[in-house]
Amino acid sequence: MTVIGGKKLYWGQRTYLMGIINLSTDSFSGDGNACAEVALNQAQNFVKHGATIIDVGGESTKPDATPIAMEREISLLAPAIRLLCQQVDAPICIDSYKYEVVKTCLDAGANMINDIWGLQYDIRLALLAAEYGVPIILTSNQRRNKAPENILTAIITDLQRAIETCQKAKVPDENIIIDPGIGFGKTIEQNLEILGNLKIFRTLGYPIMIGTSRKSMIGAILEQPENERLAGTAATCAIGIANGADIIRVHDVQFMSQLAKMSDAIVRRNQQ
Numbered sequence: 272m273t274v275i276g277g278k279k280l281y282w283g284q285r286t287y288l289m290g291i292i293n294l295s296t297d298s299f300s301g302d303g304n305a306c307a308e309v310a311l312n313q314a315q316n317f318v319k320h321g322a323t324i325i326d327v328g329g330e331s332t333k334p335d336a337t338p339i340a341m342e343r344e345i346s347l348l349a350p351a352i353r354l355l356c357q358q359v360d361a362p363i364c365i366d367s368y369k370y371e372v373v374k375t376c377l378d379a380g381a382n383m384i385n386d387i388w389g390l391q392y393d394i395r396l397a398l399l400a401a402e403y404g405v406p407i408i409l410t411s412n413q414r415r416n417k418a419p420e421n422i423l424t425a426i427i428t429d430l431q432r433a434i435e436t437c438q439k440a441k442v443p444d445e446n447i448i449i450d451p452g453i454g455f456g457k458t459i460e461q462n463l464e465i466l467g468n469l470k471i472f473r474t475l476g477y478p479i480m481i482g483t484s485r486k487s488m489i490g491a492i493l494e495q496p497e498n499e500r501l502a503g504t505a506a507t508c509a510i511g512i513a514n515g516a517d518i519i520r521v522h523d524v525q526f527m528s529q530l531a532k533m534s535d536a537i538v539r540r541n542q543q
Contacts, residue, residue: 273445273478275324275406276362276382282478285539286512286531289324289364289520290317291484294347295331295339307351314359321528324383325359326520327352328366332387334414344372349379356380368392370399377403387455388412389433397440406446408480409433413456422461423471426451430475448518450480459488466507469514482520483507505530513538
């Protein structure tokens with residue numbers, strides 16, 4: 272069990288949804304909007320339709336994106352997070368790998384950290400997680416180096432490194448969540464291998480999040496643009512839930528909430 276922003280999440284009993292809010296207009300999915308009021312409406316709608324956590328990011332994470340200045344990222348994120356924390360009945364997660372950005376957003380009220388670099392970029396995020404007593408999501412990211420042939424072993428090794436860093440920083444085990452990092456430096460075949468073998472990451476002993484929503488592997492396989500990848504995303508989420516995902520990070524919350532509820536009825540029927 273993990274407590275996030277006062278809400279208790281009981282792992283293994285159901286699948287939780289993390290709704291994606293992009294404040295970057297360079298978002299790969301085409302849903303970015305740099306307006307705090309629009310973000311508020313989107314977050315409230317997400318919660319209404321089943322999201323447990325709201326994930327807010329200010330910098331595009333697509334492979335060819337140009338990093339934005341720290342000051343710009345803070346100016347996008349801090350006002351929106353402050354507004355969401357005041358008016359949204361859900362934990363707010365800060366999606367950033369930059370120490371100053373994350374600290375500012377935690378001070379603004381954020382309840383969780385989503386580090387797409389899994390402490391490769393700045394290990395001090397583990398110290399922030401410990402200091403503020405918030406959960407941290409550790410993503411295995413292979414973008415800096417070519418993903419090795421044995422991707423499952425490489426991800427486990429990478430996540431073990433990040434977990435050990437958190438433990439040294441005194442982050443409680445219940446505040447660690449892992450993400451194998453679909454799309455972050457992996458080939459299409461490797462992404463499919465990860466989804467098909469997701470249960471292997473259970474050996475690490477932590478809740479698992481997956482983020483497949485609208486990603487390029489779906490577009491490549493189905494030959495579809497970002498705004499037509501609902502069915503492909505649904506397939507990856509259903510398979511992910513069947514194979515052990517605890518959180519699915521999605522754009523289309525209302526649809527995926529129904530998918531998760533039905534998938535849970537099948538795969539978790541003896542765990543309710």
